[in-house]
Amino acid sequence: MRRRLARSEGPWAWLAAGSVALSLLMLGGLLLLLAVRGLGHFWPVSVTLVELEDGRLLAGQAVRELPLEHRAGRERLYFTGNRDLDGHVWHWLPVDSIVASERPAELVVLERRRHGAFIGRLVAVGESDALPSAQSREAAWARLEARLAELGGLRDEYDRLRRDVLRPLIRRLDARPDDTAARQALAEANARVRELQQAMDGQAALLESVDGRRLVQPLDEVLRAWQPNAMSLGEKAGAWARGVWRFLSEGPRDGNTAGGVWPAIFGTVLMVLLMSLLVTPFGVLAAVYLNEVAHQGRLTNLVRIAVRNLAGVPSIVYGVFGLGVFVYGIGGTLDDWFFSDALPSPTFGTGGLLWASLTLALLTLPVVIVATEEGLARIPVQQREGALALGATRLETLTRVVLPMAVPAMLTGVILAVARAAGEVAPLMLVGVAKLAPQIPVDGEFPFIHLDRKFMHLGYHIFDTAFHGNDVQAALPLVYATALLLVMVILVLNLTAIFLRHYFRSRHGVQPRP
């Protein structure tokens, strides 16, 4: 008995090992889930033509499968598009009722600005008032592609015109309605817009759903078209890459169920940047005070413990503080003093970029203080004594010797703070994110960065799209993709911090606080 015990470690050691394995498994599983679902969304999935028992025909992409009750087989969810024909875009079909399914190459998928996707056949493309009722498939497709490319250029010019010419002119006229030069410029721009609008419409496509219902689709509402069943692997990979790029570079459409997350990326980055600008100097100041200036007594130790504890206070409490003090307190007062002409609609008295950054700065202050202090404590006392002995004042010792050596620690602290801030959502719900803010808070309008504006945030975007959208099932892939993006950003930031800390530790030995 004794020999066996001595040789083996007993069951508990194995259970301990098992908990490591389980943790790794959960982490890996979560990352894998996000990666597969998030990245898989951009792959142009093949469209299946399904024939049902009752003779109905449907074309769509299989999304998921669930067991039916009482072991009566399974049912499958198809994304079938064609909201304008069917009223909705989903079909739940019992798998047993499907008698045949194939993937004909001629099926097209159109992404449209209204009514979402169309899945079916392309019959003809032409002038809307003289649409031929039949055309060869190749000719129609070629014409469609050519026209869509042309429309892309026109649409770009249209958007540019609206953004760069019309908006500033409207603002000028809002301020001075009798500005004749602006009025004239606006009239010219208007004429150009009308011209573009005219150039954009006029052509239409005759579409046919797989069960034979036809509709005329004006082409200016079509964003993209593809024939997923006819695409080669290379083409699909290209489409996938373009899809990922559009996701990163475009704004959301259709109540966040389509399009990209660019404003959310921008909002997150801008907020985090502002936050680090605020938190770094204050955090370092407090750490330097605690570690270099304050008398190292019981009181300082108490303060140190309190600051550490604040890192453990829930983020939502910081949000409450931000709402009460920054938004209602300071913001309300600012509105009374400077923006009283706009009251009661608040300018700074409501959540916005500035208040969100400030709140998160406060939230991450303990992180920066603790990390910087750790770095300062690790600098050998001899360094300071040496500088002082050479005749440097306290300030000079601090700025020339101590602080430069503590830079990596500060950097680590700031990066950790940024990683924490980028993932926090709860306080932002109180102090300033918006469901949809198509205008990013930076533009050509004075003062260029609009600190009072609401902004979009990746984390909140996940919450909002998953819980507030019109159709969760449609938005789910985008939620996965956004979650993956957020996790990637945070992991990269954390890895940087870990690397820096490691590098820093290996350069200076650990010096315990005396």
Added chain:
Amino acid sequence: MIPFGKARGRRRLWHSALALLLAWAMSTAHGDEPVGTLGVVGSDTMAGLMLRWGEQLSERHPGIRLQLQASGSASAPTALAAGTTRLGPMSRAMSDSEREAFHQRHGYPVLEVEVARDALAVIVHRHHALESLRLEEIDAIFSTTRRCGGDEAILRWEQLGVAGRGGRIELNGRNPASGSFGLFRQQALCGGSYSPRLNEHPGSAAVVAAVTESREAIGYVGLNHLTPGVKALAIEDGEGRRHAPAAETVRQGEYPLGRALFLYVNLPPGEALAGPERALLDLILSSQGQRTVAEMGFVALAEEHLTAQRELLGLDVTRP
């Protein structure tokens, strides 16, 4: 093909040059084209709808920009009374005290324009055998007070006599801050209080997702959130007639859980609407605007209702 296209292109060039000249002449001569920024403060339920209308408005009149502040229906009356906005969308009717505040400040009543209808649907899993419920049954399921007249609390599906369906009813609804929470309480619970077993989801999509996945669940959401994953129940009235939550029943006011969506306008009596505001209301009360309503999942207004309101606002009635 090619020469045809070329000729067409030349013709189009002519057209556009003509249009340009015309537009320039018109705008310099009459200043006809409405220009300006429209500030709109109000409901967040209607935010998507207002944004869509704003987009269409800028397409019709490139000189108009719509700026939306969607911070909830309650923000509209205060902003209207204070005069910071002239347009306030609300997902409920203004209360008497709100109207009074406006009247006192401006000396005339606020103008109420109904722009669309909406309704709450009671939903169950798509394979559920249940087809309809009476209002007092809904109350007995969702509330602890049973003010609408139910005899006993309904906790299990067996109590409703649904074949092959047992187990406890899982309640799903919205959080107290939402408009649906209050509306459902007013109309379906007769003002009573919710059962503590209600799962309060922070969004309507979450309610639909929960009911899609669970066969024991029941919930309520706005019409625009319905998907084929759930089944919307008809509501039975006292005489045993069933009213399904469809566009027609909501439009006629037969479906009991309906509500109207309003746009409140600050318009002194006897005055005409200013350019951009006129253009917006013209769009909203047009067939295009009402198509957008339907596209966004709300219920469009009846034709005669539209015409009546256009007349009231002094809009062109012949060209809806």
Added chain:
Amino acid sequence: MIEPPNLASAPRSPWRRRFDRLATGLIAAGGIGVIVAVMAIGAFLVVEVLPVLLAGRLDMERVRVALTPMAWGTLKAALWAMLFAVPLALGAAIHSALFMTQRLRSRMKPTLEMMEAMPGVVVGFVAGLVMAPWVERHLAGVLTLMLALPLGVLLAAGLWRRLPSGWRRGLSLARAGLWLVPWLLLLALVTFALAPWLEGLLFGGDLRVWLDRELGLDYSTRNAMIVGVAMGFAVMPSIYALAEDALSGVPSRLGEGAHALGATRWQTLWRVVLPAASPGIFAAVMIGTGRAVGETMIVLMASGNAALMSLSPFEGMRSMAAGIAVELPEAVPGSEAYVLLMLAALLLFLFTFLVNTLAEVVRSRLRRRYRWLGGAA
């Protein structure tokens, strides 16, 4: 840190000296200012709540009705999260502090720190919209898995002992954290394949119906079990990190002494290392509790927010943090709802602050004890 220099002997100009004093004063003022600003959070909440409470403008009965379910839910969520996280975190900490090779350990720690960095909103989304419905459909499989995983690990240990010694060296206990991963995966797959058969055999085909009929247990899709696993996943890394520090900080000569007397590594751990590190582990658990109590997004998205007061793992709950997050932006400042939510925030603040202070005090005691024992921590 810097001793005040002996000014008389230093060759410094009066201007430099004055400038130095001024700058130091500014730093001190700034530092104190920042620290005061950080501390203002507690003061702010007290100022918002206390006058209203003292003036008696709040109906205490309503406060009780509104806050009790929320406080209950908060603690219930934290309890289930800790039930999941503490064994997992301590097991992982023990394994990596005492059994792993140094190299593996230096890789493992950052990996688990990564887990801590997972944003709550992502975990909450996966738990609430993906995991909860899935678990509802596979309830029997999931519950079986909870039994099967520890048993499977023990099975692996038994099999391992029968392996040829060459294999055993390859699959050593030190690396078990890694090679058990595919084993657990296999186990999970087998469990889910067998679960429907088991469910048919033991529970008449549907576990949910059986729970309802036999035990009167209500199963709601979003429940404490889901929240426990999701939030346990979120707080486990911070407990792990602190517990691991405490364990590996135990002076090595203590362990070596026990080894020399013939104890196995596990006996050493149980009788010597664990008692020595227990204050640190206590602190780790406390800090984990603090985090679980304040976590917002996971509870908001996965708990269902039903104002129930039960302990059942299959029913939902409503937590204070989630309530604040959704209700406060809509509450009119000064109104009853607003003050109530502020009160909830104050309670959260006090609770976490106390728990963290307790943990910090215990930890500093521990550090002193290690120093006394001659450790390096």
